[in-house]
Amino acid sequence: MELLNFFLLLRLRWLVFGRLAPTNNPKPLKNMAKVYGAVTIEAQRCKGCDLCVVACPADVLLLQPKEVNDRGYHYAFAANPEKCIGCAACATVCPDACIEVYRVVEK
Ligand code: SF4
Numbered sequence: 362m363e364l365l366n367f368f369l370l371l372r373l374r375w376l377v378f379g380r381l382a383p384t385n386n387p388k389p390l391k392n393m394a395k396v397y398g399a400v401t402i403e404a405q406r407c408k409g410c411d412l413c414v415v416a417c418p419a420d421v422l423l424l425q426p427k428e429v430n431d432r433g434y435h436y437a438f439a440a441n442p443e444k445c446i447g448c449a450a451c452a453t454v455c456p457d458a459c460i461e462v463y464r465v466v467e468k
Pocket residue numbers: 398399400416417418419420421422444445446447448449450451452462
């Protein structure tokens with residue numbers, strides 16, 4: 362009888378407090394700051410090598426399809442700036458250091 366009471370108590374505890382083990386689907390934390398990136402590209406120094414476009418995981422960058430800079434290159438620009446995650450892969454691969462990446466924290 363005592364054993365039955367023990368299990369009933371466990372069951373009651375389960376119903377009231379839920380599972381004690383952490384779940385695989387934690388609820389998202391509220392009020393977490395959103396971090397995104399912003400890139401600036403020096404168009405006149407760009408030689409249109411396309412490395413940054415290929416390196417970007419978020420499809421932010423493209424080469425200008427028609428316009429060229431003073432040196433005659435189709436330069437890179439941020440076609441989808443709102444997608445930037447601030448990973449800095451583009452700045453890392455650019456051989457001419459044309460790109461600067463900023464992390465913007467939205468509170
Ligand atoms: S910082 Fe990352 S996501 Fe943003 S443009 Fe550069 S490679 Fe793309």
